Amino acid sequence: MQSLKYVPKLMRAIVFRNYGAPQEVMELVDDREIPKPNKNQVLVKIECASINAADRYIVRANYFIIRMVFGLFRPSKKKRILGMDIAGTIQLIGKNVKGYQVGDAIVADIRKSFGGGFAEYAIVNAKHLVKKPETVSFEQAATVPISGQAAMMGITLCSINPGDKVLINGASGGVGSFGVQIAKAQGAYVTAICSTKKVNAVRGWGADEIVDYKKKDSIKALKGNEFDAVFDTASFECPGRYKQILKKDGKYVLVGGDFYNMLKLKLFGRFDRGSQKFMALTQEVEVTKNIKTVLEMIADKKINPAIQKVISLKDVPNAIHSLEQRTVVGKIVVNLNKDQPIYKKNQC
Secondary structure (H helix, E strand, C coil), rough: CCCCCCCCCCEEEEEEECCCCHHEEEEEEEEECCCCCCCEEEEEEEEEEEECCCHHHHHHHCCHHHHHHHHCCCCCHCCCCCCEEEEEEEEEEEHHHHHCCCEEEEEEEEEHHCCCCCCCCCCHHHHHHHECCCCHHHHCCHHHHHHHHHHHHHHHCCCCCCCHHHHHHEECHHHHHHHHHHHHHHEEEEEEEEEEEHHHHHHHCCCCEEEECCCCCHHHHHCCCCEEEEEEEEEEECHHHHHHHEEEEEEECCCCEEEHHHHHHHHHEEEEEEEEEEEECCCCCHHHHHHHHHHHHHHCCCCCCEEEEECCCCCCHHHHHHHCCCCCEEEEEEEEHHHHCCCCCCCC
8 A cells, every 4th residue: 555654643524423503513623533545545635625515404414315324313423524525635545546646636526435525634435536637726626526517517418509598596606606607618698596695706707697586586587588408506496487488499407406306306307398308417427527627627717616715624614504594605615724723622
């Protein structure tokens, strides 16, 4: 196994021992044991991670399926560190891992490991690794694995051609901020739906037209329009509402929002409303390929991650709360190098 000369035994991490309000059930500890990789894994020193909607849903256990996965009454000891995407450097390499060296800067989606990004170190299966381009910062890279690649997959499913009219609902969020920019990079005319306070930010990302849902009903305001595609990152109403503003052969792609809307589309698969296509996000392209594509677009300055602010590890609970309050514009990045030492140890 390749390794650096020294890897500490303990690390700092944000853990949650119960389900509930993030500021009440999450805390910073400094006594978590650093895991060791198996033959197909690497140990990554995390430089940056980012906050995602999944973190807020899991810590609250908003849906019963979360308890089935993480623990019925409380999260299991092995699944108490959230954080689904990371950017960092490899510290240890398993003997079967090829194509990577200790010290390589990487980016990874670690959802299949049930998180672990809100910590100083994490284990990652080698097949989930993507090398970080030199010109992309760790802070930029940390926004990509979940939000960036989901936006890329969703826009891909929308099958955009230059000049197409695309509607993006939830345009001010993490996925939406990438969606607006990726759609514009592909030559679309983008209409964005967001709230009053976020209009300027969304316009700055390139949206051609904006509908403020705080001032008017979005569908009524857009009646008479015919969109080639609807990219919905914040569905809390019936997706069928969009039928009236889609072209006859238009596509609706659901990426985020109400879990049950997602589940209905996934369970019943794609379905037609006439010749219109309604579908939930499916992984038709490998996650790592999407991550690479988005990182290359950032390196080529075709898009720029919308980072609202960069926080330290100890501020993660407050950041998740702000996501619940819907005050986040774009992405919040966690920089592990901004951490301050804590003054007590906690038993987990």
